[in-house]
Amino acid sequence: MLYTLAECLPFAIALLVVVIEFSPAHFLYTGPLLTATPALAAVAMGPKGTLAAAAFAMLVSIATATYNEAWGTLQVYTNVVALLLVSAASVTTSNAVYTHRQSELDQVRRIAIAAQRVLLRPIQARLGPVRVASRYVAAEKGAQIGGDLYEAVQTRYGVRMIVGDVRGKGLPAVRSAAAVLGAFRESVHYEEDLVEVINHCAAALRRERAMPRGMGQEDEEEQAESFVTVLVAQVPDSLVVELVNRGHPPPLVLNEGKVQALVPTSPLPPLGLEEFITSPPAKAESYPFAPGDRLLLYTDGVVEARDRDDEFFALSDAMEAAHDRTPPEFLEELHEGLIRHTEGRLTDDVAMMVVDRLDSDVLT
Structure with a gap:
């Protein structure tokens, strides 16, 4: 808002000069006002905007001098030269x-892209018995990374995946996402139990929150109050998908063109809110996941996207409409549907990962 006012100020001053010079008050000396117009434009506008403001000021100077029949006087020529x-x-x-x-902006973007490649590494299109595709869309224009996270790794226990969403924004959210992802990437290879994998993620988040950073008070309060909704999934050789859900939106399975939500039987709070756990899960919950089925993991930026009428995005309907697409095409169609629904006004970051269970003949 302040930036917009600063852009309008030079033109407002030039218009004020027009009002003065074309009124009985034209005896007032307006030369310094017009001279200040391009200088003020240079503060808030780029070269083109500054050039436009300067041209407009010059046009006003010529028009007012002609209207008041002031050409030939030293004052007019002095004003023009100064302008x-x-x-x-x-x-x-x-x-x-x-x-x-x-x-400087290009350098920051290069650093952000490098950080994104470390934090959210590209996922292989084929992992064991599944085909995978992922997509991340930042709500803030020009942003590369945020608080949403995802990963898929092939291990001796099966293909293991994580999707999560950090409450908060800025560097504290990125650090929390990095801590959770780092713990997941390490523990998935030696912890047989998915519950233990997610416990490692929770412990890493606690360590990250406890580490002094020398941040400002606002950032420290933001980090102290942060939590992370997380869903960890595993696709073993058997025809199931195993899930541990810590306060995250339930994944959706597309089976024969119909969508089903895999809602946990015993909801658990997000990472960082362990004090609200009354009884820890003994093991992961299993759901059928047969060849031809499609699993969608996503963050709440998808299901909480609203249109002008405050209606939520119908994710299940969009999935059913795109059931015959390849994984990348499927995510592209969901993304385009989100953009149409919100008219390009996403208010939260979006992360999606689609997982297709392959037929046995494809595996061989």
Whole structure:
């Protein structure tokens, strides 16, 4: 809002000069006001905006001098020369500042992309008995990473996957996501029990929250109050999918064109809220997952996306409509449906991972 006002100010000043010069108050000296117009534009606008403001100021200066029959006076020529000099300096300065800012922004984006590749590594399209595809969409324009997380790893126990969502934003959320993902990537290879895998993730989050960072008070409070909703899934050789759900939206299975939600029988709180657990899960819950079935893991940015009428995105309907697509095409169609539903106004990050159980003849 403040940035928009700053952009309008130079043109508002030029219009004020027009009002003064074309009224009985034209005896007032408005030259300094017009001279300030390109200088103010250079503060809030790029080179093109500054050039437009300077051209508009020059047009106003010429028009008012002609209307008041002031050509030939030293004052008018002084105003024009001063306006030309300030305009040239303002455009040059604005261009230099814009180039410097763009260079810094490009560097930040390169760092963000590198960080994303470490945090959210590309998932192999084929892992054992499943075919996998993933997609991450940041709600904030230009953002590369956030608090959503996912991973899929082939282990001796089967294909293991995680999807999660950190409450909060900024660096504290990224650090929490990195801690959970790091614990998952390590523990999935030596912990046979999925419950123990998720316990390692919870312990890593506690350590991350307890570690002093020298952050500001607001960031420290944000990190202290953060929690992470997490779903860990495993696809073994048997025709099932095993799940441990810690406060995360239930995954959806697409079977013969129909969608079913895999709702946990005993809901558990997210990671970071272990004090609310009354009875820890003894083991993961199993659900049928036969060849030809499709499993969708996702974050709440998908199901909580709203349109102008405050209606939620109908994920199940969108899945059924795209049931015959390949995994990448399936996610692309869901993403396009989300964009249409929200008219491009996503309010939360979106992470999705689709898993297809392959037929036995494909495996051989």
